[in-house]
Amino acid sequence: MASAEDAQHLSTRHLLGIKYLNEADIRLIFDTAREFKEVINRPIKKVPSLRDITIANLFFESSTRTRISFELAEKRLSADVVNFSASSSSVSKGETLLDTVNNILSMKVDMVVMRHPAPGAHHFLARHIQANIVNAGDGTHEHPTQALLDAFSMQEVLGDLRGKHIAIFGDILHSRVALSNIFCLQKLGAKVKVCGPPTLIPKYIPSLGVEVSYDLQDTLRWCDVANVLRIQLERQEELRYFPSLREYARFFGIRKDLLDQLEKPILIMHPGPINRGVELTSDVADSDHSIILQQVENGVAIRMAVLYLLSALRPPSSSG
Amino acid sequence: MERERLIIAEERFALTIDRLCQELIERYDTFRDTCVVGIQQRGARLSQRLVDRLRELQPDVTFLHGKLDITFYRDDFRLRDKPLRANTTEMDFLVEDRRVILIDDVLYTGRTVQAALTALNHYGRPRQVELLVLVDRRFNRTLPIQADYVGITVDAVDKAYVQVNWKDRDGHDEVLLFPDKSELQ
Numbered sequence: 001m002a003s004a005e006d007a008q009h010l011s012t013r014h015l016l017g018i019k020y021l022n023e024a025d026i027r028l029i030f031d032t033a034r035e036f037k038e039v040i041n042r043p044i045k046k047v048p049s050l051r052d053i054t055i056a057n058l059f060f061e062s063s064t065r066t067r068i069s070f071e072l073a074e075k076r077l078s079a080d081v082v083n084f085s086a087s088s089s090s091v092s093k094g095e096t097l098l099d100t101v102n103n104i105l106s107m108k109v110d111m112v113v114m115r116h117p118a119p120g121a122h123h124f125l126a127r128h129i130q131a132n133i134v135n136a137g138d139g140t141h142e143h144p145t146q147a148l149l150d151a152f153s154m155q156e157v158l159g160d161l162r163g164k165h166i167a168i169f170g171d172i173l174h175s176r177v178a179l180s181n182i183f184c185l186q187k188l189g190a191k192v193k194v195c196g197p198p199t200l201i202p203k204y205i206p207s208l209g210v211e212v213s214y215d216l217q218d219t220l221r222w223c224d225v226a227n228v229l230r231i232q233l234e235r236q237e238e239l240r241y242f243p244s245l246r247e248y249a250r251f252f253g254i255r256k257d258l259l260d261q262l263e264k265p266i267l268i269m270h271p272g273p274i275n276r277g278v279e280l281t282s283d284v285a286d287s288d289h290s291i292i293l294q295q296v297e298n299g300v301a302i303r304m305a306v307l308y309l310l311s312a313l314r315p316p317s318s319s320g
Numbered sequence: 321m322e323r324e325r326l327i328i329a330e331e332r333f334a335l336t337i338d339r340l341c342q343e344l345i346e347r348y349d350t351f352r353d354t355c356v357v358g359i360q361q362r363g364a365r366l367s368q369r370l371v372d373r374l375r376e377l378q379p380d381v382t383f384l385h386g387k388l389d390i391t392f393y394r395d396d397f398r399l400r401d402k403p404l405r406a407n408t409t410e411m412d413f414l415v416e417d418r419r420v421i422l423i424d425d426v427l428y429t430g431r432t433v434q435a436a437l438t439a440l441n442h443y444g445r446p447r448q449v450e451l452l453v454l455v456d457r458r459f460n461r462t463l464p465i466q467a468d469y470v471g472i473t474v475d476a477v478d479k480a481y482v483q484v485n486w487k488d489r490d491g492h493d494e495v496l497l498f499p500d501k502s503e504l505q
Contacts, residue, residue: 043414
């Protein structure tokens, strides 16, 4: 038996953001993910835990890897899965979010995994529907499963993150990964610093207890882990935040020669997709210190753990 | 409040472990193509004790020993008040075409064993599976599952609770019978 202090279940019925989890929740998710990682390395990568659960994946914003990762996680737990993407749906005919979701729930769906461009869309749904909701990204707000898999991957290599120095590089302003990462790493006791061009670092960052630096080399020397974010060109159509990609790469791109100058090796992470030659050069992305592909593998295990743990907290009346 | 009864005390406990080992040796001889799989967490402890003793009795034999966690295979995990926390599975081999000795401490309803058989299938198709338990509560079964090797058979009412204690963890090797499981926290 696990000791009494160990949390047996999550403190929340939905995963809306890391902000609403406590440290025990995060550690429970990690412990469970570790077991699922063993499962997905077996010859038969499937367990029957969620065989009576139906999950709807609602993607109102484009996504490839997160959607595939969630879908794989769901299938490896034996859940029934329905996929929905906004481009080919009635949303383009003007239906409201609540109507769309209620329609889907009438078909007896137990859990909803949703990506939506509007921050807070998940909170709105959580107030109105019975199903468990998992946030797979809401606008520029949070992307909790990405932060969990990032911290889990760091912990696998570094051990406990308490006191470790984690730097987040790049487009902090448009990144939901950055905010979720900051919450998650701080709850695990790590020290967080962000580094990027001033135009891409929001003003509220210091109020979260996060240091800000505009000096790439200085931050690289400080950190144990460099979590490098993608420059989100699609969010910069109307306003340009820096003069050119070439200039960005020159001042904030991580190159092999910069890493070679450091006293100690640091871990390189990236949530993908990588703009090679912009935020990371290819030789850095493919180096031994990069754990980018381990992040992807851990993503499935983390999502399995989240779905498994949330499914245990379904209201009894909703089974059907 | 508890009026627990001692069913197996320390000396008898060691004898029972020895007897179970001898029965296994009688049946499996050199343990070729055979693996010992304990069900986490309590069955794994028993399997460890048995394998340790088997290694003393037969130093030349190599034993394949695995520990299987069945939390994700349980059919009741969402019906409980508290969800179950998963344990580690340590299975670094496949059971394909092997003889499997499945081990648990107490055989009660049979649901754990059913879940373990499902889990075992995910490691290949075993040639044969046998079940060893320390305590067989024979009147409480809800599934058609029987043990092949039994430490002790206990006839107890459904609300009773059988607890196996281990020296390295609980101070004594012993088996206790509590009359009412609702009185245990």
